[in-house]
Amino acid sequence: MAVESFREAIRLLTQMPLLWVPGLLGGMIAAAVWLLYHFTGAFFTGRLILLFGLVLLVAVVGALVLLRDKGGDFRALIHGGFRYYFRVLLPFLVIIFMLVILFILLTITLGFTGITPDPATLSIVVICVLIPTLMLTFFFDTAAVFEDKKVFASIQRSIDLVSGNVGAxxxxxxxxxxxxVAVIFGLMMVWEIALFEKLEPLTGFNETQMAAFTPEELMTMIGPDGIWVTAAVLFLSGLILIPLLTTYKACFFTTLSRGQISIRQESGEYDSKGRWYKY
Structure with missing residues (x-):
């Protein structure tokens, strides 16, 4: 099921060019954030990341609408993105709020039991709570768009699908x-090849020098050219990964939903007269 959905996603990406719009926008945002961080610092950049993320969400939701309708033009992408914008944003905010409340309750509980929440303990708690929650609610946006679910219904739909099809x-x-990993590794190789001459001194470093090497020293080593090469690689990362993962997610959700429907239709029994009654 997962492999077939991935193949379907690749096919759709080759047939529907507009599915690359979120990747184009996301790549531009990734490159812009990197350049702004380098030239203006973290203070200004951190405030723009939220704004950029909200803008990118319009394109991603619009792409989901095109996938649901099996086609459409650029106007349909923008219209669909705004139409379902809050259908996707609100469940996301609810999930974040629930996680924050859960972390606070867990911290209070640990305090009552006499356990001092040190960084290591908090890290374990975060991992144990965050990963299952994200895995269970991962398909809330596709449920909101493909099945027109509302805030809590979309979250519940995602939980039902995941819990009922754990293996898939x-x-x-x-x-x-x-x-x-394959895309990131390939782009890292491109980055290293493009900056090979600037990075060559690193090959002579020993373990102590590598351990003491800082990101600021790396930026100085690669220079202005390296900054722009890094921005280009970040652009390509967003351009490839966002459409690929979004389309794959939509295809897998569709396949999963169809499988669940067929199973539900077969649930029932025959009475003494041979009549079929569905549960």
């Missing part, structure tokens, strides 16, 4: 991770 969903996450 784990395969989906594995393929998504492998695809992301």
């Amino acid at each position: 969903v784990l395969a989906f996450y594995l393929i998504s991770a492998l695809a992301s």
Whole structure:
């Protein structure tokens, strides 16, 4: 199921050019954030990341609408993005709020039991809570767009699908991770090849020098050219990964939903007269 959905996603990306719009916008945002961080610092850049993320959400939601309708023009992408914008944003905010409340309650509980929440303990708690929550609610946006679900219904729909198809969903996450690693690794190779001459002194460093090497020293080493090369690589990362993962997610959700519907239709029994009654 997960492999077939990935193949379908690749096919759709080759047939629907507008699915690359979120990637184009996301790549531009990633490059812009990197350049702004380098030239203006973290204070100004941090405030723009939220704004850029809200703008990018319009394109991503619009792409989901095109995938649901199996086509459309640029106007349909923008219209769909604004139409379902809050259908996707509000569940996301609810999930974030629930996680914050849960972390606060866990911290208070640990305090009552006499356990001092040190960074290591908090890290374990965050991982144990964050990963299952994100895995269970990962398809809330596709449920909101594809099935027109409202805020809590979209979250519940995602939880039901994931909990009822654990094996298939784990395969989906594995393929998504492998695809992301492959793209990132390939682009890292491009980055290293493009900056080989500037990075060559690193080959002579010993373990102590490498441990003491700071990001600021790396930026000085690669120079202005390296800054722009890094921006280009970040642009390509967004251009490839955002459309690929968004389309794959939509295709997998569609396949998963169809499988669940067919199973539900077969649930029932025959009475003594041979009549079929569906549960």
